[in-house]
Amino acid sequence: xRVVVAEDLFLLRNGLVRLLEAHGFExxxxxxxxxxxxxxxxxxxxxxAIIDVRLPPTFTDDGxxxxxxxxxxxxxxxxxxxxxxxxxxxxxxxxxxxxGAVGYLLKDRVFNDxxxxxxxxxxxxxxxxxxxxxxxxxxxxxxxxxxxxxxxAREREVLELMAExxxxxxxxxxxxxxxxxxxxxxxSIFAKLDLxxxxxxxxxxxxxxxxxxx
Amino acid sequence: xxxxxxxxxxxGLAAGCLASARLDGGGDEQAKTRRGRLRALGLGVALxxxxxxxxxFLRAQSRPVAHARGSSFALSATSSSSATLxxxxxxxxxxxxxxxxxxxxxxxxxxxxxxxxxxxFVRARDYGNAALYNxxxxxxxxxxxxxxxxxNTAGRAPSPAHRLxxxxxxxxxxxxxxxPVLSSVVPANNVMSYLVLPLTYxxxxxxxxLAWRALDGRSAAVRLVVGKxxxxxxxxxxxxxxxxxAAIVTAELLAPNIWFGPGAANIGWTVALVGGTLLLIRRWxxxxxxxxxxxxxxxxxxxxxxxxxxDSGRWPLPLTPDxxxxxxxxDVSSHAMIYPATVQAVALxxxxxxxxxxxxxxxxxxxxxxSQAELATRVRRLAExxxxxxxxxxxxxxxxxxxxxxxxxxxxxxLGMNLRAVERLIPTKPEAALALVAEARETSARALTExxxxxxxxxxxVLADRGLADAVRALALxxxxxxxxxxxxxxxxxxxxxxxxxxxxxxILTNAAKHSGAREAKVAVSHAEGMLRxxxxxxxxxxxxxxxxxxxxxxxxxxxxxxxxxxxxxxVGGPSIVVLEVPCALSSPKIxxx
Ligand SMILES: Nc1ncnc2c1ncn2[C@@H]1O[C@H](COP(=O)(O)OP(=O)(O)O)[C@@H](O)[C@H]1O
Ligand SMILES: [Mg+2]
Numbered sequence: 001x002r003v004v005v006a007e008d009l010f011l012l013r014n015g016l017v018r019l020l021e022a023h024g025f026e027x028x029x030x031x032x033x034x035x036x037x038x039x040x041x042x043x044x045x046x047x048x049a050i051i052d053v054r055l056p057p058t059f060t061d062d063g064x065x066x067x068x069x070x071x072x073x074x075x076x077x078x079x080x081x082x083x084x085x086x087x088x089x090x091x092x093x094x095x096x097x098x099x100g101a102v103g104y105l106l107k108d109r110v111f112n113d114x115x116x117x118x119x120x121x122x123x124x125x126x127x128x129x130x131x132x133x134x135x136x137x138x139x140x141x142x143x144x145x146x147x148x149x150x151x152x153a154r155e156r157e158v159l160e161l162m163a164e165x166x167x168x169x170x171x172x173x174x175x176x177x178x179x180x181x182x183x184x185x186x187x188s189i190f191a192k193l194d195l196x197x198x199x200x201x202x203x204x205x206x207x208x209x210x211x212x213x214x
Numbered sequence: 215x216x217x218x219x220x221x222x223x224x225x226g227l228a229a230g231c232l233a234s235a236r237l238d239g240g241g242d243e244q245a246k247t248r249r250g251r252l253r254a255l256g257l258g259v260a261l262x263x264x265x266x267x268x269x270x271f272l273r274a275q276s277r278p279v280a281h282a283r284g285s286s287f288a289l290s291a292t293s294s295s296s297a298t299l300x301x302x303x304x305x306x307x308x309x310x311x312x313x314x315x316x317x318x319x320x321x322x323x324x325x326x327x328x329x330x331x332x333x334x335f336v337r338a339r340d341y342g343n344a345a346l347y348n349x350x351x352x353x354x355x356x357x358x359x360x361x362x363x364x365x366n367t368a369g370r371a372p373s374p375a376h377r378l379x380x381x382x383x384x385x386x387x388x389x390x391x392x393x394p395v396l397s398s399v400v401p402a403n404n405v406m407s408y409l410v411l412p413l414t415y416x417x418x419x420x421x422x423x424l425a426w427r428a429l430d431g432r433s434a435a436v437r438l439v440v441g442k443x444x445x446x447x448x449x450x451x452x453x454x455x456x457x458x459x460a461a462i463v464t465a466e467l468l469a470p471n472i473w474f475g476p477g478a479a480n481i482g483w484t485v486a487l488v489g490g491t492l493l494l495i496r497r498w499x500x501x502x503x504x505x506x507x508x509x510x511x512x513x514x515x516x517x518x519x520x521x522x523x524x525d526s527g528r529w530p531l532p533l534t535p536d537x538x539x540x541x542x543x544x545d546v547s548s549h550a551m552i553y554p555a556t557v558q559a560v561a562l563x564x565x566x567x568x569x570x571x572x573x574x575x576x577x578x579x580x581x582x583x584x585s586q587a588e589l590a591t592r593v594r595r596l597a598e599x600x601x602x603x604x605x606x607x608x609x610x611x612x613x614x615x616x617x618x619x620x621x622x623x624x625x626x627x628x629l630g631m632n633l634r635a636v637e638r639l640i641p642t643k644p645e646a647a648l649a650l651v652a653e654a655r656e657t658s659a660r661a662l663t664e665x666x667x668x669x670x671x672x673x674x675x676v677l678a679d680r681g682l683a684d685a686v687r688a689l690a691l692x693x694x695x696x697x698x699x700x701x702x703x704x705x706x707x708x709x710x711x712x713x714x715x716x717x718x719x720x721x722i723l724t725n726a727a728k729h730s731g732a733r734e735a736k737v738a739v740s741h742a743e744g745m746l747r748x749x750x751x752x753x754x755x756x757x758x759x760x761x762x763x764x765x766x767x768x769x770x771x772x773x774x775x776x777x778x779x780x781x782x783x784x785x786v787g788g789p790s791i792v793v794l795e796v797p798c799a800l801s802s803p804k805i806x807x808x
Contacts, residue, residue, distance in 0.1 A: 054675075061679040085666050087676050088691040089684060108662050111655050142733055143696040 002028040004049040006037040034062035041070040048124035053083040103129035128205040129165035138212035158185040260323045265304030327421030334414025412543045454495040454502030460509040461491045463542045470534040503573035511566035517559025521552040599774040625661035682712045701739040705800030718769045722750045730754025749793045758784035
């Protein structure tokens with residue numbers, strides 16, 4: 001699987017490259033600025049790009065903007081955006097268009113390399129991955145209080161993990177329950193939230209996120 | 215003998231008022247203060263004066279002498295026993311009223327003053343034919359006939375004496391009441407009777423002021439008016455109200471017979487003039503204030519011209535049938551009257567000059583005389599806000615240092631120690647080492663979280679990335695409430711203003727989430743005429759008050775550094791509206807984000 005890595009800090013870029021190579025990824029390009037990133041994304045056509053939000057030249061959200069621009073040129077181009085902090089505003093911008101194949105994670109998440117690599121693979125295959133901080137804030141909305149109060153504690157946990165973009169098996173593993181139990185919970189959640197159930201993992205994440213964002 | 219009785223009672227009344235004020239003042243909180251006692255005393259005396267006037271007037275009426283205008287207003291020394299009885303009763307009533315219902319007493323005094331003023335106008339303007347006076351006076355007559363019939367429903371026919379008594383009483387109760395108040399202070403002396411008009415104005419002002427005090431936040435309507443006035447005052451738009459007296463005096467000067475005298479115009483004129491002026495004041499308060507200032511100055515100049523041209527008879531405007539000119543509080547009817555007219559003219563010009571910097575600040579700046587005092591105030595305010603800003607900055611740095619010291623730094627030390635322990639454990643107890651490594655990873659994750667929070671507190675990344683508009687949108691998204699945003703910013707304010715406003719909005723939204731109990735809030739951001747304006751509204755319980763906490767007060771201080779202000783409107787029951795305004799220019803148009 002070919003990956004483009006965009007990160008301006010040498011130490012972190014190297015760390016990422018090493019981590020990815022150790023897990024069998026092929027590094028198509030490792031760049032350190034937004035213009036280079038844009039070029040790499042449009043020319044190298046990677047399977048997935050891992051992008052830092054803050055990049056030269058302006059050191060603001062250049063990385064994010066390059067990612068969004070590339071996705072406008074190539075809809076559905078898989079990008080996993082990393083940042084020192086997460087903003088719901090950016091999450092919304094990334095999710096806009098319903099194309100899927102996006103991820104938005106705190107940089108801290110690379111500490112758990114297995115989960116991180118899962119996330120990269122999920123995005124590469126068209127999935128959606130949201131950081132648990134974003135999801136927690138979405139669930140903390142007062143406007144959603146009433147409907148969410150209808151869920152059981154377990155269902156809430158499942159919903160949280162679903163919104164983060166995890167597969168049924170990952171959720172089952174995490175909560176120490178069977179996959180069958182997970183799908184039962186998910187059916188019940190969708191019924192309680194008046195959402196149209198879907199077997200497709202990615203559709204499911206998008207539906208849940210759209211619901212929470214709404 | 216009877217005089218002594220009256221004095222005794224008056225003294226008793228005063229003492230009673232004081233005592234009642236001391237002894238809980240009839241349950242009124244305010245009466246316990248020294249001011250409350252003074253007020254009670256003043257009211258008692260005022261009521262007494264009114265009572266004396268009424269009684270004297272009744273006596274004068276009961277005498278067979280025809281009561282012609284201005285005939286005899288002097289205090290008659292003789293006193294019949296019935297008058298004394300009336301007086302005693304009046305004093306007792308006044309005492310009871312002041313002690314128990316001082317607000318009502320205030321009402322009575324103010325109503326008496328207004329009525330006296332009304333009568334004063336009639337007296338001053340009603341030359342020759344006494345038309346208006348008689349009209350009002352006799353308006354009571356039909357009532358006097360009708361009311362006894364209604365009262366006597368029992369079928370007993372009212373006796374002629376009864377009817378006469380009632381008719382006289384009613385007459386006095388309507389117009390006659392105001393007569394003695396004025397007549398007791400204006401002797402019938404010819405020169406002094408020129409004082410009628412000034413006294414009338416004084417009575418009107420005093421009565422209006424007292425009525426205003428008596429109303430003081432009692433009814434919802436008054437609260438509304440007070441609120442509107444306060445709002446207008448806050449925006450420096452309250453001077454427009456002066457247009458009303460200016461317009462009335464001008465109308466009188468231009469057309470002396472507009473209200474009084476032969477061919478006096480009907481009530482339509484009054485409604486048109488007063489209504490039109492009020493409409494103008496309400497619609498265009500700034501224009502009204504301008505007009506009032508210019509009008510007062512013009513009136514003053516006209517007065518000077520009047521004084522100068524009177525003797526030569528070159529005054530161009532129409533005269534009254536008496537051959538005089540109505541000039542505000544002065545009726546210029548002879549050479550002697552040009553002196554008070556001059557005084558009034560100079561006073562009006564002085565007033566207009568005093569108003570100019572208040573109603574036409576732009577004009578003043580144009581003249582390059584932006585007053586010294588204004589500059590001094592500004593310098594003082596800047597010094598204060600600078601000191602506050604420096605204090606805040608120092609405190610912020612101290613807090614940052616402490617947070618780093620106790621947080622991230624400490625965690626990194628723990629991490630180092632952990633790693634050293636791992637180093638030692640690996641050869642002998644690899645499982646224990648593994649556990650320690652997991653712990654180390656946990657520690658570093660926590661250090662990162664803390665640093666992230668710190669960075670947000672110092673300078674939020676989204677603000678650096680996107681500017682105020684998107685940063686406010688991000689705040690709205692982060693808020694647990696559903697927050698609607700309406701942002702119209704064609705450029706970016708200076709960075710320090712952006713930061714201050716960002717933290718202000720953050721604090722206000724946090725408050726809304728924490729205190730208001732609302733589910734929804736609104737944030738509006740706009741920029742017009744060099745002023746950045748942000749309004750945050752929530753539909754919660756209300757009752758926000760910067761004095762009750764540190765958050766809003768801190769915001770206020772921080773904004774003051776930029777000459778910005780914070781205004782909170784949060785009645786109990788909501789909604790809470792917090793508005794902040796900061797003067798600033800916007801830099802280059804927004805680089806379209808994404
Ligand atoms: N939106 C609001 N709705 C109701 N009450 C509020 C609101 N905002 C502030 N208050 C009240 O005003 C007080 C002052 O607010 P603030 O200065 O921010 O202090 P605090 O640190 O308590 O938040 C609060 O303690 C709260 O009682
Ligand atoms: Mg607060």
